[in-house]
Amino acid sequence: MFVIITYDVGEKRVSKVCKKLRAYLRWTQNSVFEGEITKGNLMKCLNEIQKITNPEEDSVYLYQVENPYHIQKKILGQEKGFDELFL
Template sequence: MYIICTYDIKEKRCPKVMKVLRRYMFHVQKSVFEGELTPAKFNELKDKLNKIIEADDSILFYFVYENKKIKKDYLGKEPKPTNIII
């Protein structure tokens, strides 16, 4: 499944969260990652992130399923390219 992850986390925990996310997904913007994950890898990722975040932090996951078509658009500076096109 293709997943887009966004987060709003206290600054002191951001480096730890980013380090974990980079192992699983592509970093496309400051607090946005995306990538293809199996359900097992997604659960592994969530477990690792849960050990870092606190009650006032927020991580959102958006799931893109095969039968849905999404076009990516942007304003301003072009985001970093990924190896996967959605």
């Protein structure tokens, strides 16, 4: 499936959350990650994120689309996170 994950977490936790998401998804812009992922890995990823975030303060949004063909992406202006394509 294809997912988009956006986060708004306390400053102290930003780099931890970012690092964790990078292990599973592609960074695109600010606090936004995207990519194809299996259900198993998504569960694993979310479990790990839950362990390092504070549910009272932090906010993590997950948008998921079962069939990646059902979602289209368009970019106006610059494509950020471009270097990620070569990792």
